[in-house]
Amino acid sequence: MRYMMVYGAPIGQIGLIEEDGALIRAEYLEDFTAMREMQNREEAKTEETQFLTEVMRELDEYFSCVRTSFTVPMREEGTDFQKKVWAELRRIPFGEYRTYAQIAEAIGSPKAVQAVGQACKKNPMAIFTPCHRVIKSDGTLGSYAGGLRAKYYLLMQEGVI
Numbered sequence: 001m002r003y004m005m006v007y008g009a010p011i012g013q014i015g016l017i018e019e020d021g022a023l024i025r026a027e028y029l030e031d032f033t034a035m036r037e038m039q040n041r042e043e044a045k046t047e048e049t050q051f052l053t054e055v056m057r058e059l060d061e062y063f064s065c066v067r068t069s070f071t072v073p074m075r076e077e078g079t080d081f082q083k084k085v086w087a088e089l090r091r092i093p094f095g096e097y098r099t100y101a102q103i104a105e106a107i108g109s110p111k112a113v114q115a116v117g118q119a120c121k122k123n124p125m126a127i128f129t130p131c132h133r134v135i136k137s138d139g140t141l142g143s144y145a146g147g148l149r150a151k152y153y154l155l156m157q158e159g160v161i
Contacts, residue, residue, distance in 0.1 A: 004044035005052045006035055007059055011150035014059070014126060017042050018051050022075040026055075026126045028146040062127070065157065068094035070128050078122065081112075085119035092133045095158045099137045121145065127154070 006029065007014045015038045017025035025042060029035045039046065054072060061067035076086055084107045091106075092098050098106075100116045109115070120131040126146060132154040136142045144151035155161045 002042055002044040003047045003049050003052060004039050004042065005046070005048055005056065007056050009059065009127075010063055011146060011153050015039075016052055016055055017044050018049055018055070019075070021051055022073040023051075023055055023125065023128065024075050024077070025124050026128050027124070028126055028150070059127070063157070072128075074125055074128060076124050076129070078119075078124070081109075081115065082119040082122060085116050086123060086125070086129045089120070089123070089129050089131055089134065092130055095160060097133045097135050097155065097160050100134055100142070101137050103134060117142070130154075133158075133160070 002017055002019045002024070005016050007016055013029040013035070015025065015027045015029045015035055016023065017038075027038060029038065051072070058067055058070050058072055062070070076083060078086065085103060088103050088106050100113045100120075101110070103116045104110050104112045120134055121143070123129050123131045123145065132144055132151045134142065141148055141151050152161070
């Protein structure tokens with residue numbers, strides 16, 4: 001059974017999906033319709049579980065600048081390449097950033113810069129897998145699923161900019 005809660009972050013609503021004691025999705029939601037679409041797509045029951053309460057507590061601590069990393073179990077679905085990228089993103093320390101090119105180099109695929117960008121775009125764990133810590137080689141922010149304002153906010157909160 002999958003369960004869903006919506007977390008009200010300073011940067012917008014984040015839909016959280018749990019399955020079997022693991023976070024399987026953390027996705028920005030634009031509005032109520034997006035929330036219902038996520039709930040239907042994931043076949044999730046809206047219910048506050050002990051696990052989702054813990055997930056929201058960790059997010060509260062993160063947004064209160066008390067937490068710099070997450071400990072809740074996560075299970076991501078994606079290609080092997082995407083999983084390599086996401087694992088590398090989780091190695092970026094709080095308060096630091098990397099470029100898409102640096103991520104490509106770190107996973108042993110230096111020419112796959114655009115593919116790294118696509119893996120970031122498909123990241124199923126907004127904030128938990130910190131693709132907001134990845135910028136373009138020219139120093140500009142690039143894009144972000146939650147929007148550039150959210151990316152800027154997160155990088156400011158972490159002291160990067």
